[in-house]
Amino acid sequence: MTEFDFLLKFDLPDPETDPNKFVDALYEAGCDDAAIGIGQHGRVALNFTREATSALEAVASAIANVKMAIPEARLVEATPDLVGLTDIAQILGCSRQNIRKLVVGNKSIFPSPIHDGNSAIWHLAKVLPWFKAKGNYKIEDNLIEVSCANMQVNIARQMQDLEPAFHRNIKALLA
Amino acid sequence: MTHPKKEIAAAIEYARSKDWRVVEGGSHAWGQMYCPYNDKECRCGEFCRTSIWSTPKSPGNHAKQLRRVVDNCTVHRNKVTNDDEE
Numbered sequence: 382m383t384e385f386d387f388l389l390k391f392d393l394p395d396p397e398t399d400p401n402k403f404v405d406a407l408y409e410a411g412c413d414d415a416a417i418g419i420g421q422h423g424r425v426a427l428n429f430t431r432e433a434t435s436a437l438e439a440v441a442s443a444i445a446n447v448k449m450a451i452p453e454a455r456l457v458e459a460t461p462d463l464v465g466l467t468d469i470a471q472i473l474g475c476s477r478q479n480i481r482k483l484v485v486g487n488k489s490i491f492p493s494p495i496h497d498g499n500s501a502i503w504h505l506a507k508v509l510p511w512f513k514a515k516g517n518y519k520i521e522d523n524l525i526e527v528s529c530a531n532m533q534v535n536i537a538r539q540m541q542d543l544e545p546a547f548h549r550n551i552k553a554l555l556a
Numbered sequence: 557m558t559h560p561k562k563e564i565a566a567a568i569e570y571a572r573s574k575d576w577r578v579v580e581g582g583s584h585a586w587g588q589m590y591c592p593y594n595d596k597e598c599r600c601g602e603f604c605r606t607s608i609w610s611t612p613k614s615p616g617n618h619a620k621q622l623r624r625v626v627d628n629c630t631v632h633r634n635k636v637t638n639d640d641e642e
Contacts, residue, residue, distance in 0.1 A: 384617075390602065401588075401605075401607075404582065404584065404585050404607050405582075405583050405584050405585070408584035408585075408609065409584070413584075413609060413611070413612050413613040414612065414613040414614065414617065414618075415621070416603075416606055416607070416608075416618065416621035416622060416624075416625060417606065417607040418601075418602030418603035418604075418605070418606050418607075418625070419588070419602070419605050419606070419607055420591070420601050420602050420603060420604035420605035420606070421601045421602050421604075424601075424602055425602065426602030426603060428603070428621050428624070428625070430614070430617040430618075430620070430621060
């Protein structure tokens with residue numbers, strides 16, 4: 382068993398709902414290994430430290446626990462997954478300038494962002510192995526595993542917006 | 557009252573030392589802690605009010621989570637960075 386640290390954010394059906402009213406139900410549904418953030422109406426955020434045999438199992442079982450307590454809650458995001466330069470720097474424990482220099486200097490071999498521009502973002506799961514291969518960063522394997530699991534969950538969530546017919550047509554073009 | 561688990565009691569003291577307001581009460585929750593900044597620009601908004609369990613699965617992990625909430629407060633972090641730069 383390994384411990385995985387991750388954060389899940391959910392939208393509540395009514396944006397005026399005080400999430401405090403779900404705290405006991407979340408505890409009883411098995412979220413006793415999470416700190417629960419209830420600072421915004423219509424939202425609930427859970428910072429899990431969950432033991433499981435894999436990160437995917439940890440994240441999926443955590444989502445199942447929340448859905449048991451609040452069936453109408455909708456997952457917004459699992460983090461850490463989408464990251465900018467500042468987030469990467471913070472995760473690796475170095476300065477933003479340091480990371481920026483590395484990314485700009487290695488543009489041809491650095492993993493492609495999912496959005497480029499003034500504030501480029503990457504999937505953490507794509508960039509961590511690159512930094513790990515460089516050798517001078519201490520990156521825990523369970524962080525890499527959880528970032529892969531979160532990427533799967535977030536992509537799966539976004540797939541709900543994808544038109545099946547269009548997907549069939551575009552899939553070959555994106556290969 | 558102090559929290560019966562000493563790791564969590566220490567994390568609550570840490571939050572208090574950073575001006576977080578701690579309010580006791582609840583059934584499964586021992587209480588809640590409130591960020592002192594209450595900033596609309598805050599990017600970690602959900603955790604500006606965080607629930608504290610009486611008997612979490614692991615008191616040690618829960619204490620770490622609570623400390624992380626305090627440390628991740630963006631207003632707090634910017635303040636620390638600015639102080640460092642001065």
